[in-house]
Amino acid sequence: MxxxxxxxxxxxxxxxxxxxxxxxxxxxxxxxxxxxxxxxxxxxxxxxxxxxxxxxxxxxxxxxxxxxxxxxxxxxxxxxxxxxxxxxxxxxxxxxxxxxxxxxxxxxxxxxxxVVKSGKKPKYRNKNNPAVELIRQVIDHKEKNRLESYDYAEYRQYELLNFYLSNLSDKFKNKRIFKNYQFLFREQDSTAIGGKILLPIYMEEKLSQNYYRKSPYAKKQVIEANKQVKYDESFIDNQGLSSYFNRLYQNIDIYDNNIQLVTNQLLSPIADHSPDFYKFFITDTLKDQSPQLIELSFTPRNTNDLLFAGKLYVTMDGNYAVEKAVLTVNKHINLNFVRQMQTILSFEKNGDGKYHLSQSDLKMEFALNKNKGGGMFGERKVIIDSFLMNSPRPKPTYDGPEQVFAANSENKDNHYWEANRPDTLAPEKAGIYKNIDSLQTIASVKRTMDWVTLGLAGYKNFGAFETGPASTFYSFNPVEGFRVRLGGRSTPELSKRYYFETYGAYGTKDERFKYFLSSTYSLNNKSIYSFPQNYIRASFQHDTKIPGQELQFVQEDNFLLSFKRGENDMWLYNNIFRLDYVHEYDNHFSYKVGFKNWGQSPAGALYFQNVIGNNVNNINTVKTTELSLELRYAPHETFYQGKIYRVPIVDRYPIFTLRYNQGVKNFFGGQYNYQNLTGNITKRFYLSQLGYSDVIVEGNYIFGKVPFPLMDIHHANQTYSLQLDSYNLMNFQEFVSDHYASINIDHNFNGFFFNKVPLLKKLKLREIIDFKGLWGGVRSENNPANDPLLLKYPINSTTGLPVTYTLNNGPYMEGSFGIGNIFRLIRVDLVRRFTYLDNPEVSKWGIRARVKFDF
Known part of the structure; x- marks a missing residue:
């Protein structure tokens, strides 16, 4: 059987x-x-x-x-x-x-x-299945059993988060560096999650008062006490570490249709359509309980899908509420690096007969190899008590940001914690705070952290200053030839309010020095990378640039981007002075006011020419002065927060951005008057078992008469890497517009189809489709064919064919089909260009790849 x-x-x-x-x-x-x-x-x-x-x-x-x-x-x-x-x-x-x-x-x-003893196993069916009928009752009663059914609610919450290096061997434990530090290790049963030997690396506790209001919606957490392991800030940003671990171990709401686990969403066993994806079985009846409970076990129909397995304990008092849930994932699931996972949710009955979450315990172990070797084990335990329903507080209680820290929340002593913890802290856990301090005194541990920082972040720390990024030390391109660069930035050890960044570079072919200088001052006595930002920055850059290329998270002279397809010899020498003021608010609205003085000079095969009379006139520099305003609203946005960086975490909430640039003629040498207005909306759509779509919609309009270098030179990509925000089969400087609208859809099915194919599901590959559409054009007043004083579009000096075009003949479109999660790190796309195939030197098909660490 x-x-x-x-x-x-x-x-x-x-x-x-x-x-x-x-x-x-x-x-x-x-x-x-x-x-x-x-x-x-x-x-x-x-x-x-x-x-x-x-x-x-x-x-x-x-x-x-x-x-x-x-x-x-x-x-x-x-x-x-x-x-x-x-x-x-x-x-x-x-x-x-x-x-x-x-x-x-x-x-x-x-x-x-x-098993029915009939010699043949009956086929599982939803029809006339009492377990399915029961789960449908639970689904029908979801809304009345969740927190949102109350007009008001408040409760006290305690959180305990622990992380360990897990499944360590005796050989590791007995290394010479740990000879005098055996007290650091924790022993447990080898069959438990994490294995026999654990080495604690992080711990955090929080006590908070929480408030909920249905209308107008408000949910607020006031953290009264917060205690965490503190690492040497030279290597690790403690705030960022806390944000990262809390992101991995989020609250689990069984009543949501989709439950966030790590960076994926798994279908809840009580989602609206869960019987289509799960098998349900009644496995026990607990009659000695009040109310009586039914034990309902469930398992995925397809073990590779992003689904849970486990048990629900359902009340038989007419509420059909979940009194307890045990959720696990099987070893075949298409979820990277998760070796084991278990969460237990417990619910308590209120005076009105409804139930609220009273405790959750989430355990997960991560590892490169799911079957053997060391890993990382974490546990997040939450206890909720003092639950109060439908007792409204004064309006100011619900106003302000969703999470606030009370005064002196990080300065509570041990007596406070002992008196206010709702649960006793085991002695081996209580000692973690002190033990981590001891761990950091080991010289070899410090050296390891130093080299890990260099390998992952690309910077070598020297205290108040760190040099890097290492990927930019050497690169090459047709204009500069071999390019060497050395730079770095200050760290919070120098100052949290002052931040400096610089680099110097030299090209062996053009024999020119390039450099960058930047100085930033924080106006709120916090790091300029901490939310909410409030700073002023001044910078000057003298360097090369490909027209239209502004890479946000990758250095433009990254060594790997040196390898490009096709011709790539039209560049710019730039002199850019910027002065920016940035102000974020707790509600995630921000504005940015800027001043930019920009001089562009052609380099390589690029030239700036117009016609005066019958004579061709060479222009050495196009100079502009811009005043700008950017408004941004990103509700509920969170970040991977580092010591001197932060990266937004993609979530289901939309991000709205509106930018306005005003070119001012005869102001600091500016040569043109114009207005540039851009609107952008970015959002991730979760589609349950069908994965998720990242959608970007953008529109732009330039008012005024401008030459092509000041138009929108659409982001192209001639490297062999896949760039999600660029057009991967468009050539550099191929299209310009003074007005455009675009849409970018990148949909990841998370293996939904591959998981059904026997030969593919063991590889845990993920299928992806992508579409990019760009509609635009150039008005007649900005077309150099209608006005010889405007700069001419470049022509290839070898072939005599145009290099730059407009989109007046229809949209540019490309699409791709990708296979992701190759070796759990690589995505490879087959890209197809659909329009403007007659333009010279273009490719109809291409293969692009990118490396992405994904769960």
Whole structure:
């Protein structure tokens, strides 16, 4: 008999409502109390069910594992039940008060499929399946059982986040560098998540008061106390580390249709269409509970899909609420680097009969190899108490940002934490704060952190200054030949308010020096990369540039971008002075005011020419002066926050950007008057099991008369890397516009189709499609064919054919089909260009690749 599914449970937590039956009898009162612990870890177990055998009286242990059970009846035994642990029965003496402490052992018995002895296994069907009928009742009652069903709610929340290097070998533990630091390691059962030997590397605790209001919608968290491991700021940004770990271990809401896990969304087992993707089985009925519970087990129909496996415990009191959920993922799931995962959600009954989340415990282990070797294990535990419903607070309580830190929240002493933690912190965890400080004193650990920083960030730290990025030290191009560059930036060790960046470069072919200088001053006494930003920056750059290419997250002289297809000999020498002021607000609205003085001189095969009379006139420099204003609104935006960088995390919320540039003639040498208006909307759309789409819509209009270098030179890509924000089969400077509209759709199916193909699903590949469309043109007033004083579009000096075109003959379109997750890092796309195929030196087909670390 084959097992249909296997669910292994670790330390589950079952929350059961208090139910007391008052019965009068001839016997004295029987009072039993004590503490319930995990026999293996010795940790206390909250919300364990304790009942008298043969009766209805029951209770559950509190957050400290303490229970109290009382009855006037003549019971002689108590039953202790806890999902995932073996049921214990203890004898008691009737009519007496007694203390009985209980240590529960885990029950690792695997769930087997229920088989009808007919010689043939029945086919699983949704129709006439009582388990499916039950889950549909849960789905129908979702809205009335979630937090959002209340007009107002508030509660107190405690969070504990731990991270460890996991599954370490005895050889690693016994290395000479740890000879005097054996106290750092934590031993546990080798069958548990994380393996036998753990090395703590991070810990964080939070105590907060939380407020919810339905209309107008508001959700606010006031963090009253926050405590975390602190690393040497020379290597690690502690705020960024906290943001990253909290991003990996987010809150899980079982009532959401899709649940965020790491960077993916998994379909909830109680999503609207979950019976189409899950198999459900009724595996137990807990009749000695009040209310009675049904144990509902579930497993994916396709084990490679982004789905959970586990159990739900559903109340049979008419609410059809989830009182407990145990979620895991199987080893075949198309989820990178996740070796094991388990989350346990417990819910508590309110006075109105509804349920709210009272505790969650999420454990995950990450590793390069899912079957063996070391990894990283993390656990996030959340306890919610003091839940209050429909008690409105004054309006200012709900105003302001979603998360605020109370004054002195990071300065609470140990006495405060001991008095306010809702759960006792195990001694081995309480010592982590001190132990990490000891770990950082090891010289070899410091050296390792230094080299890891260089390898990942590309910078070598020298205290107040760091040099890099290493990928730009050497590159080459047709104009400069071999290019060497050396630069760096200041660090918060020098100052959190002042920030400097510089580099110098030299080309062996053009024999010219290039350089960049930048100085930034923070106006809010925070790092300029910390949210919310408020700074002023001045910079000057004298360097080369490909027209129309402005790479945001990759240095333009990155060595890997030196390799390009086709001709690439039209460049610019730029002199750019910028002065910018940036101000972000807590609601994620920001504005940027700028001044830019820009001189562009042609380099390589590029030239600036117009016609005066019958004579061709060479222009050495096009100079402009711009005043700019940028408005940006990014609701709920979060970042991967580094020490001196931050990267926005793509989420389902849209980002709106509006930019206005005003060219001013005769101001600091500016030669043109014009206005440039650009609007941009970016959003990720999650489509459940069909993956997600990243969509960018943009429009632009230039008012005024300008030469082609001041138009929008559309972002092209002649490298062999796949660039999502560029047109990958468009040549540099191929198209210019003074007005345009564009759409960019990149859809990742997350392996939805490949997971159904037997030969492909083991490779865990992911299919991707991409489409880019660009509609634009040049008005007659800006067409050099109509005005000889305007700069002529460049012509290839060898072939005599035009290099630059307009989009007046229709849109530019390209699309691609990609295969992602190759070796869990590489995406390769086959790109097809659909329009303007008659332009010279263009490619109809191309193969592009990019490296992306993805879960």
């Amino acid at each position: 084959k097992k249909l599914f296997t669910i292994i449970l670790y330390k589950p937590i079952l929350l059961v409502s208090f139910f007391f039956a008052a019965a009068q009898g001839l016997y004295g009162q029987t009072l039993v109390h004590g503490t319930i612990t995990d026999a293996k870890t010795k940790e206390t177990l909250p919300f364990v069910t304790v009942t008298f055998v043969g009766g209805k009286q029951g209770a559950s242990s509190d957050n400290q594992g303490k229970y109290r059970l009382v009855s006037n009846s003549n019971y002689t035994q108590i039953r202790i039940t806890y999902v995932g642990f073996k049921t214990e029965i203890k004898s008691v003496e009737p009519g007496k008060e007694q203390t009985i402490n209980i240590a529960l052992t885990e029950d690792r018995q695997l769930l087997n499929e229920v």
